[in-house]
Amino acid sequence: xSHTGKELTTRLDANGTLTVQLRERTWEAPKGRQVxxxxxxxxxxxxxxxxxxxxxxxxNATYSPGKLVAQMPEAYTRVASARHGLDxxxxxxxxxxxxxxxxxxxxxxxxGKRVACVPGTAYATYAYCDAAMAIALxxxxxxxxxxxxxxxxxxxxxxxETMKAEGFTALIHAAAASNLxxxxxxxxxxxxxxxxxxxxxxxxxxxxxxxxxxYIVNSxxxxxxxxxxxAVSETxxxxxxxxxxxxxxxxxxxxxxxxxxxxxxxxNRYGSSEFKKVYIYxxxxxxxxxxxxxxxxxxxxxxxxxxxxxxxxxxxVAGRMRARVMQGLDTTFASRFSDRxxxxxxxxxxxxxxxxxxxxxxxxxxxxxx
Amino acid sequence: xSHTGKELTTRLDANGTLTVQLRERTWEAPKGRQVxxxxxxxxxxxxxxxxxxxxxxxxNATYSPGKLVAQMPEAYTRVASARHGLDxxxxxxxxxxxxxxxxxxxxxxxxGKRVACVPGTAYATYAYCDAAMAIALxxxxxxxxxxxxxxxxxxxxxxxETMKAEGFTALIHAAAASNLxxxxxxxxxxxxxxxxxxxxxxxxxxxxxxxxxxYIVNSxxxxxxxxxxxAVSETxxxxxxxxxxxxxxxxxxxxxxxxxxxxxxxxNRYGSSEFKKVYIYxxxxxxxxxxxxxxxxxxxxxxxxxxxxxxxxxxxVAGRMRARVMQGLDTTFASRFSDRxxxxxxxxxxxxxxxxxxxxxxxxxxxxxx
Numbered sequence: 001x002s003h004t005g006k007e008l009t010t011r012l013d014a015n016g017t018l019t020v021q022l023r024e025r026t027w028e029a030p031k032g033r034q035v036x037x038x039x040x041x042x043x044x045x046x047x048x049x050x051x052x053x054x055x056x057x058x059x060n061a062t063y064s065p066g067k068l069v070a071q072m073p074e075a076y077t078r079v080a081s082a083r084h085g086l087d088x089x090x091x092x093x094x095x096x097x098x099x100x101x102x103x104x105x106x107x108x109x110x111x112g113k114r115v116a117c118v119p120g121t122a123y124a125t126y127a128y129c130d131a132a133m134a135i136a137l138x139x140x141x142x143x144x145x146x147x148x149x150x151x152x153x154x155x156x157x158x159x160x161e162t163m164k165a166e167g168f169t170a171l172i173h174a175a176a177a178s179n180l181x182x183x184x185x186x187x188x189x190x191x192x193x194x195x196x197x198x199x200x201x202x203x204x205x206x207x208x209x210x211x212x213x214x215y216i217v218n219s220x221x222x223x224x225x226x227x228x229x230x231a232v233s234e235t236x237x238x239x240x241x242x243x244x245x246x247x248x249x250x251x252x253x254x255x256x257x258x259x260x261x262x263x264x265x266x267x268n269r270y271g272s273s274e275f276k277k278v279y280i281y282x283x284x285x286x287x288x289x290x291x292x293x294x295x296x297x298x299x300x301x302x303x304x305x306x307x308x309x310x311x312x313x314x315x316x317v318a319g320r321m322r323a324r325v326m327q328g329l330d331t332t333f334a335s336r337f338s339d340r341x342x343x344x345x346x347x348x349x350x351x352x353x354x355x356x357x358x359x360x361x362x363x364x365x366x367x368x369x370x
Numbered sequence: 371x372s373h374t375g376k377e378l379t380t381r382l383d384a385n386g387t388l389t390v391q392l393r394e395r396t397w398e399a400p401k402g403r404q405v406x407x408x409x410x411x412x413x414x415x416x417x418x419x420x421x422x423x424x425x426x427x428x429x430n431a432t433y434s435p436g437k438l439v440a441q442m443p444e445a446y447t448r449v450a451s452a453r454h455g456l457d458x459x460x461x462x463x464x465x466x467x468x469x470x471x472x473x474x475x476x477x478x479x480x481x482g483k484r485v486a487c488v489p490g491t492a493y494a495t496y497a498y499c500d501a502a503m504a505i506a507l508x509x510x511x512x513x514x515x516x517x518x519x520x521x522x523x524x525x526x527x528x529x530x531e532t533m534k535a536e537g538f539t540a541l542i543h544a545a546a547a548s549n550l551x552x553x554x555x556x557x558x559x560x561x562x563x564x565x566x567x568x569x570x571x572x573x574x575x576x577x578x579x580x581x582x583x584x585y586i587v588n589s590x591x592x593x594x595x596x597x598x599x600x601a602v603s604e605t606x607x608x609x610x611x612x613x614x615x616x617x618x619x620x621x622x623x624x625x626x627x628x629x630x631x632x633x634x635x636x637x638n639r640y641g642s643s644e645f646k647k648v649y650i651y652x653x654x655x656x657x658x659x660x661x662x663x664x665x666x667x668x669x670x671x672x673x674x675x676x677x678x679x680x681x682x683x684x685x686x687v688a689g690r691m692r693a694r695v696m697q698g699l700d701t702t703f704a705s706r707f708s709d710r711x712x713x714x715x716x717x718x719x720x721x722x723x724x725x726x727x728x729x730x731x732x733x734x735x736x737x738x739x740x
Contacts, residue, residue, distance in 0.1 A: 051639045079664045082637045251658075267452045269421045270675050281667070288621075288662035294449045297651075297675035303667030305640050 003027045003036065003099065005125020005368075006066075006343060009087040010052050016077040018056045020347060022066040027126045033104040034128050037115060039368040040143035042094030042122035043335065044355050045151050046178070046243070046282060051090050054080065055286055058356055063349045076286060091122030091366070093150045095143035098134070099126070106131040113137070116146035116326075123343065125368055135322065141329060147365060148335035151306065152180040153325040154318075155281065156187055158309045159241050161317065163193070166277070170194035172232070172240035172256075174249045175284065176216075177204035177360050179335055185213045186332045194235035198228070198249070204360055219249070228256040233263075240278040241304065246285030250278045254295040262296065271296015279304035284358075337365040373397045373406065373469065375495020375738075376436075376713060379457040380422050386447040388426045390717060392436040395494075403474040403501045407485060409738040410513035412464030412492035413705065414725050415521050416548070416613070416652060421460050424450065425656055428726055433719045446656060461492030461736070463520045465513035468504070469496070476501040483507070486516035486696075493713065495738055505692065511699060517735060518549075518705035521676065523695040524688075525651065526553040528679045529611050530561060531687065536647070540564035542602070542610035542626075544619045545654065546586075547574035547730050549705055555583045556702045564605035568598070568619070574730055589619070598626040603633075610648040611674065616655030620648045624665040632666065641666015649674035654728075707735040 003026070010020045030036045054076055061070035072080075095116045101107040110131055117134040119127035137146050163171055173184055176197030185208060188195040196215040197208050208216050215231045217224060231237075238261070240253035254276055261272035271294060280289065281304040291301065310318045325333050343366060345351055355364040373396070380390045400406045424446055431440035442450075465486045471477040480501055487504040489497035507516050533541055543554055546567035555578060558565040566585040567578050578586050585601045587594060601607070608631075610623035624646055631642035641664060650659065651674040661671065680688045695703050713736060715721055725734040 082632060082664075083639070086637055088637070088639075262452060267456055267458070269453070269458075270677075273675075273678055273681070288660045290658045290660050292658035294452075295673070297673030298678055300670060300672040302670040302672075303665070305643075305667035307640075308643055308668055311643070 001029060001100070003126050007089055007121070007124035008091070008343065008346060009089055011085070011087045012054075012072055012077065012080055012083050014077070014081070014084045016072045016074060018053065018070045018072045020052060020068045022343065022347060027128070030100050030102045030107065030128055032102040033107050033131045034102045035098045035107050035110050035115075035131055035134055036100040037096040037117050037119065037127050037129055037134065038099045039094050039096040039122055039124060039127055040370075041096070041147035042091045042366045042368060043148040043337070044364040044366065045092055046284060046358060047151065048090055048092055049356055049358065050283065051088065053352075053356055058352050061349070061352075063347065066344070066347055068347050068352065089121035089124065091124065091127075092120055093118045093148065094122035094127070094368075095137065095146040095149075096127070096368075104131065110134055110136060114143060116149045118150045123346065123366055123368065125343070135326065144337070144365060145329050145334075148179075149325055149329060149333065152183055152335065153333040154310070154321055155306050156180050156183040157321045157324065158306060159184060160187055160191060160193065161313065161321065162279070162304070162309065163239055165313075166239070168237075168239040168277070170196070170235040170237035170239070172196040172198065172237050172253050174198040174240070174242045174244055174253070177207050178243070179363050182208075182211060183333055185211050190332060194237065196228070196231045196235060196237055201360070207360065219252075225252065225256065228252065229259050232256045232260045238274065238276050242278055242280050243282030244285045245280045245283035246287035246289055248290050248292065250280055250289060250301055251291045251293065251295070253278045254291065254299050254301070255293045258295045258299070271298065273298050275299070277302070281305065335363060338362045339364045340367055340370070342366075342370050343368040371399060371470070373496050377459055377491070377494035378461070378713065378716065379459055381455070381457045382424075382442055382447065382450060382453050384447070384451070384454045386442045386444060388423065388440045388442050390422060390438045392713065392717060397496045397498070400470050400472045400477065400498055402472040403477050404472045404498050405468045405477050405480050405485075405501055405504060406470040407466040407487050407489065407497050407499055407504070408469045409464050409466040409492055409494060409497055410740070411466070411517035412461045412736045412738060413518040413707070414734040414736065415462055416654060416728060417521065418460055418462055419726055419728065420653065421458065423722075423726055428722050431719070431722075433717065436714070436717055438717050438722065459491035459494065461494070461497075462490055463488045463518065464492035464497070464738075465507065465516040465519075466497070474501065480504055480506060484513060486519045488520045493716065493736055493738065495713070505696065514707065514735060515699050515704075519695055519699060519703065522550040522553055522705065523703040524680070524691055525676050526550050526557055527691045527694065528676060529554060530557055530563065531683065531691065532649070532674070532679065533563070533609055535683075536609070538607075538609040538647070540566070540605040540607035540609070542566040542568065542607050542623050544568040544610070544612045544614055544623070547577050548613070549733050550613075552578075552581060553703055555581050560702060564607065566598070566601045566605060566607055571730070577730065589622075595622065595626065598622065599629050602626045602630045608644065608646045612648055612650050613652030614655045615650045615653035616657035616659055618660050618662065620650055620659060620671055621661045621663065621665070623648045624661065624669050624671070625663045628665045628669070641668065643668050645669070647672070651675065705733060708732045710735045710737055710740070712736075712740050713738040
């Protein structure tokens with residue numbers, strides 16, 4: 001039996017034209033380990049926005065029912081040549097009900113169940129998902145509660161796992177007032193880990209203070225660097241996570257850690273020999289990453305991506321992390337949604353300009369069958 | 371019994387004044403594991419120049435006998451605040467004769483011997499050195515032959531050791547026509563390792579061709595990136611070493627490796643999952659390091675420094691490497707010196723402007739007692 005509905009796709013052509021649209025489509029019966037999920041709730045994560053619109057000029061786009069046509073800057077269009085001409089589905093994760101399942105017992109076991117899932121195509125009426133990437137929910141858990149149970153929770157937990165595996169004892173996090181950042185504050189409180197939160201406004205400082213965060217540094221203040229160095233000295237942090245990517249945030253973290261590490265040693269022309277590391281896990285700023293100033297030679301800057309991390313640590317660690325998330329869906333890993341919109345309303349000018357603005361405290365939930 | 375002679379020091383004051391001078395000093399009897407070496411030959415390595423003059427304006431400096439006073443750019447002066455007001459000795463390595471030794475048997479065993487050594491203060495009539503950082507030479511080996519037996523040979527060998535330890539199978543090297551680069555070409559030929567040499571002039575292409583290098587890419591050519599990608603495809607290189615540091619060379623290496631890694635996979639918004647790494651092991655360009663373009667998230671950029679590497683691999687690996695170097699001093703690890711100057715002539719305008727120019731094929735040897 002096939003199912004019909006709508007699916008959102010995003011396409012970038014070589015001439016820089018970005019077309020995001022909702023189109024009718026049919027889903028045939030799933031095979032093997034696949035299940036077909038009727039999607040009920042799916043969050044808009046920053047990484048989803050990066051795929052949907054990237055750097056396109058959405059304010060001056062042309063909007064028609066279920067369709068948006070915008071112009072992409074030439075620099076991004078060139079770098080993203082691998083996606084030219086492809087209609088890409090979107091929506092990393094969500095929750096819904098399994099309406100059809102492949103022959104494999106793992107798929108059959110989920111038939112009829114409400115699940116949290118990571119299909120990568122969640123902005124649609126239905127989505128195929130591998131049974132391994134879907135988890136059955138108990139009756140007390142709503143689709144909305146489970147919609148954001150993978151990307152942000154597993155990423156935030158992944159930072160702590162990475163910290164421990166690599167022998168660090170404290171963390172720096174940038175863009176720390178994000179939904180993910182708030183989760184990280186709660187995880188570090190539970191686990192007794194010192195966390196330095198870098199934010200960029202007084203409003204965000206207040207938000208994290210209300211969560212009980214201890215170390216908060218505002219990058220918009222003129223004394224940002226000296227306050228970052230002071231927090232690094234207090235915590236001994238030698239590991240940072242930066243979702244901004246472009247610009248100098250990663251450099252600021254490395255600079256601050258080097259200043260602290262070199263403070264008490266005799267002058268060494270090559271800087272301190274204490275190891276410092278920053279992971280870039282997003283590209284909120286798609287421009288170049290600039291490393292400036294004195295960071296010595298005992299440092300590492302690296303990309304961090306959830307699928308690569310999970311592949312590296314293996315299913316046992318991933319399973320343990322997933323179980324902790326499901327236990328804490330109402331507490332540590334709760335996402336608070338400020339706005340809920342139907343799939344059909346996703347491509348209006350008003351909606352796009354609001355959710356693409358990524359304001360602090362705003363978090364959108366898509367209701368594909370709402 | 372004390373010894374007297376001259377020692378070169380470099381000093382940067384907070385106002386940006388750089389003073390490099392030769393001064394009389396006395397060396398008292400060494401203690402414990404220390405030996406006192408009468409220095410006979412010491413090379414000028416790029417890392418020595420970085421300490422001696424850094425970014426100072428040596429052309430417009432004031433020269434007087436045994437003394438140079440120059441102005442340092444404000445940006446460097448600020449970054450290098452840790453060395454303000456310190457008279458720092460210089461000269462990483464060299465060779466000479468042990469004229470006094472501490473009580474420790476390791477030191478006593480070297481008494482009267484000609485040694486290769488790594489004192490860090492080699493631009494002087496005498497230098498103290500820990501016995502562990504001095505190796506006795508056989509009678510057939512001259513001080514000149516052994517003067518450069520540590521920094522460049524151990525660094526080049528360290529790249530190959532790093533490659534093997536981290537599971538890579540081929541290398542990219544920038545500024546590849548350097549003395550160190552030529553050694554790396556010979557090591558890789560001996561060990562059957564594919565090496566991509568990035569140079570910046572036709573003269574340097576020719577130099578490496580004459581050495582039998584197989585992959586040579588000229589970064590001054592307009593098709594540099596496409597030729598780099600082609601070489602990366604042929605060799606499967608996923609590891610690079612960059613002594614330039616500032617600018618976009620590290621980025622170019624990561625970009626080329628990502629293009630090759632992503633070539634045959636389905637479009638992935640996060641880039642390829644194949645791991646790519648670049649080490650920065652020098653700062654020939656002291657400006658910011660810029661990472662631009664699409665490199666995905668499976669990458670790492672790190673500092674590489676010989677002392678940190680040796681501390682990590684431990685004395686057994688270091689000893690094996692050192693033995694290979696001493697075996698090949700006349701062949702694989704031979705340094706060819708174009709110029710020899712006495713310590714007293716090191717600070718004339720003519721000499722400084724010549725050796726600080728770091729021209730391809732030019733390599734200076736200081737003869738502190740010549």
